[in-house]
Amino acid sequence: MSTVEEFRALHLRRAEDDPLILPGPWDAASARVFAEAGFPALATxxxxxxxxxxxxxxxxxxxxMFAAVARIARAVxxxxxxxxxxxxxxxxxxxxERLLGAGAVGCNLEDSQPGGILKDQHEHAEYLAEVCSVAAGRLFVNARVDTFVHGDGDPERAVERATLYTAAGADCVYPILAPPDVLPLLRAGVEGPxxxxxxxxxxxxxxxALGRLGATRVTFGPGLQRRAVAALREITAGLGS
Structure with missing residues (x-):
């Protein structure tokens, strides 16, 4: 089994109380910590x-970004x-080509552009379809849906976008910052992880708990890196005492 097939398999047939947990490394050292802790995969x-x-x-x-991803992938x-x-x-x-060259087995691709403007969902679906076609199964594509960040937060619009993206070939959809009480509705309306x-x-x-609400996998954004910085601040504050 190839590494991407191994990664894809981690998303399948998961119990509701056992979502795939993917810590987010920000450098090689943090990636090694997460891997040594036994997590089966990571998501930058x-x-x-x-x-x-x-x-x-x-x-x-x-x-x-690609140089940083390459350092992380080489470390674990x-x-x-x-x-x-x-x-x-x-x-x-x-x-x-650049994702594979960096050693990544998958990617997040968001449907908003710099400045926080949602892209046209049909144009973005076409882009995802092209990426999936070129990747030909070599990458696990996670399509981020930004309606709860930069849109009106309407769950039906999120489902509409997610449906287009999975039809385009995306392996997973990521309605980032969706309220927890909306996850069951999204789970009912979205096929796949x-x-x-x-x-x-x-x-x-x-x-x-997020798994019980419908999440197949759970990520943390920059939360772990920010926790690490906060812990370092506490350590630093005591250095002079």
Whole structure:
């Protein structure tokens, strides 16, 4: 079984209380920590990687991001999926080539552009279809749906977009920041794996609870990197005492 097939299999036949939990490494050291803890796969967060490089979210550009993903993928023996934002304006052929060259087995592709503007859903579905066609099964494509971030938050619109993206060949959909009480509706309306975001700092549902609400897999965005920075601040505050 290839690495991408191994990664794809992790999404299948999961029990409701056992979603796939994918920690988000921001550098090679954090990736090794997560892999050594026994997680079967990892998913990089663009915001966490950007922060580790000294940039704001969305300001790294393609070259820096792919170089960071390559360092992370080389550091571990488990599959790594990469958040590549909206694809950086790359043609599908180049995007797929660069992801595979970096050692990634999958990617997040969001349906909003810099500035927080939702893309036309049909045009984005066409782009996803081209990416999936070029990848020919070599990448697990997670289509991020941004209606709860940059749209009106209407669950029906999220389902409409998600349906288009899965029809285009996306392996999973990710309605980021969907309210937990909306997840059952999304689960009922969406075919295939559903990615939910676990928020670490607001007392939101645990990954297990998100699984019971309908999530197939759970990611954390930059939450773990921000937790690590907060812990480092506490350590630093005591250095002079």
């Amino acid at each position: 967060p663009s915001a966490g990687v950007a922060a580790s490089l000294g940039y704001a979210d969305g300001a790294t550009g393609a070259d820096l 023996d488990v599959p790594v999926s990469a958040d590549v934002e909206d694809g950086y304006g790359l043609a599908p052929e180049e995007l797929v 559903l990615n939910a975001l676990a928020l670490l700092d607001d007392g939101g549902p645990s990954p297990t």
